[in-house]
Amino acid sequence: MPISADAIRGYVDLMVLSLLRDSPSYAYELAQRITSMSGDDYAIKQTTLYSAVKRLEAGGLVSSFAGVSPSGKPRTYYRIADAGLAYFDLKVAEWRSTKSVVDRFIDAASEGVSQ
Template sequence: MISADAIRGYVDLMVLSLLREGPSYAYGLAQRITDITGDTYAIKQTTLYSAVKRLEAGELVSSYADVSPSGKPRTYYRITDAGLAHFELKVAEWRSTKSVVDRFTEGVTP
């Protein structure tokens, strides 16, 4: 199980990645994260809601009211053009970060 501390800085990236596939409500996002990560990471609802609200405040996602497939009213989130650009920057940052950490964990020398 991955600790919340280890993945904290990447929750926004995960949410933006999922929203690139199409709009979703928060519970649907949580289900997708669980499906994708299996038992490796379980996101807390408060963490997810904080992330979508933070992304919305930064105008990286927008929200709108709609009805879920079960008929319940939900707040849906969709990625904005600014969110797509931010996603690409964060992916590049992740790759650089991973490369640096890999040098230490895999014993790679310069």
């Protein structure tokens, strides 16, 4: 079942930062990797991705530099900054807490328990 953009909106930055932890990348490649890693359950729109990398860059969490793609085309690459690594860790902890709280409600509903 495809994931709606509304459901994942708050986690796009986390996904981008997680990919940039591995290596610098350009926007199209990031979009392809997001789709691939999601098992085709989520395909990010280019406008959403560009907004995310620009927001992360404005916040000092990533930096950009000119490079050339494997096909030889000029590209703007993004790399995670030290502040981005710290922010990533913070957002992972936040995600785990959020998931834990939501799981409690889902589990209670599945068991027919109300509080």
